[in-house]
Amino acid sequence: MGIKETALAGTLESSDIQITLSEGTGINIDLDSSVEALYGDQIKKVITDTLNKYGITDAKVKAVDKGALDCVVKARTMAVAQRALGTTDEPNWEVL
């Protein structure tokens, strides 16, 4: 499944991650992280897994990470996914 509109979640503060979702083919993650060498793959995995739970298989992801923990990465991905799908009024509880 693709997405309806470009959406953004998160900030550029320390320990946060800012994720932008826009149209694309396949999940394509452009990650810029202060801890990329240590946690790059893990961050990409959390984003991909979370998007998949929303059924999103086609999206371009731009992620600017400032050392966010996995729980934060997941929360921001959920927020950006619901915004991109236009479903912010009806949270998908199953993903939680």
Added chain:
Amino acid sequence: MKNNVGREIPDEILNEKDYKTFKSVDIGNPEKQRVAPKVSVSTGDDKVVDSLEDVVKENVKDGMTISFHHHFREGDFVFNKVMDIIINAGIKDLTLAPSSLTNVMNDKVVEAIKAGTITNITSSGMRGSLGEAVSHGLLKNPVIFRSHGNRARSIEEGEINIDVAFLGVPNSDRLGNANGMNGDAAFGSLGYALMDANYANKVVLLTDNLVDYPNTPASIKQTQVDYVVKVDKVGDPDRIGTGATRFTKNPKDLKIAKMVNDVIIHSPYFKQGFSFQTGSGGAALAVARFLRQSMIDNDIKASFALGGITKPIVDLLEEGLVNKVMDVQDFDKGAASSMKNNKNQQEIDASWYADPDNKGAMVDQLDVAILSALEIDTDFNVNVMTGSNGVIRGAVGGHQDAATSKMTIISAPLTRGRIATVVPKVSTVVTPGDSIDVLVTEVGIAVNPKRKDLVEAFKKVPGLPLVSIDELQKRAEKIVGKPEEIQYTDRTVALVEYRDGTLVDAIKEIKD
């Protein structure tokens, strides 16, 4: 060959440079031979010169060792000025042996390495663009990192043989009597530079403030100085030290500081006439505030505070809670400007402060040291040199030296962002775990199991959250996850000496 903290030191390094591997934090009672500098005899009447270029061209030759001090910190104008002249003169193959390198010097050092001017470096540390460049293999020969005490030892024993020392001072008379206390660019103690003044074959003072002869108090003496060069400005007063050090409001720092204080006051060392050293970080400064109140409440006074000095420590001196401040460098303006007014704030040189091969150094008399860490592992080994990505971004400073205190406390948050502070193995061992006694984090206190006496003492204290360091490590990993391993090449880019000159670790080049 593996050393006694389990670090692999390449055999070719041991053979080529005649190094021994680290064995023990116990220095013992060896007999050591010190060296003496060459003296170019003069009556001293013609020391003042206008042209720094001429001094450099006359005295600096290919292959020599040159030195600087870092007391001007980020406000230093001397280093770049001198290095520009040396680079432009086309001098090659120098060994750079400053007391440390600050960020304002980084780009110039990189330029000098690229030009072939500098081919060897020994320093307390390096950061920023220079640390990055060295970690990625810019310098052919490994950098040698030495603690302040070890630098003093190496100079005294001829391992660092300084040909020319370029020392900036905020005042000097025409013969070279100088101190760090007066003038626009005053920075207080000249502690590290006193080694260079005492042992370099040629001593060149640079000053923007030529005063009447004879200048007192004279920390550097006319008997040591070859040239006095008048320059426009030796430093930027606003960047030498920040004005008033502000106390942290960070709740995590405050909690750690309070716990550190609890450890101190419940230790056997908190008694009349105890001594301590603190660093300059937020938590360390906050400890001074809690300690002050505990000293008042218990009517206990300290005999001395040691090391790098800050305004909160000077305040304790002025309040009469500390009898003497033994001052090797000043971290802020408050500490720098009080030295000239308070005879109990004693300037000490790096040897007196911390040289292990001594007839007694100040650190040998130290009861409590509060130090920081980038990483600490489950063997209590501490890294203050390389970041989580393996890149050089720190300094040994006085860490290894002060850690010989009777009770060394590491104060550090469990995690910083997504980076764990308590780890299974530190990326670089700087201070061996045998000299670390207590780790204080915001979630618990771990005592080195080798200190059974402290474990017993703290067990009796209700409310002290004692945990094992393994628990702390697991807790950190649970929060941040398990990082991927840093990839290095086989090439050694830097060596970390222990304070006795043995090798405690080797830092490898980062793989891109």
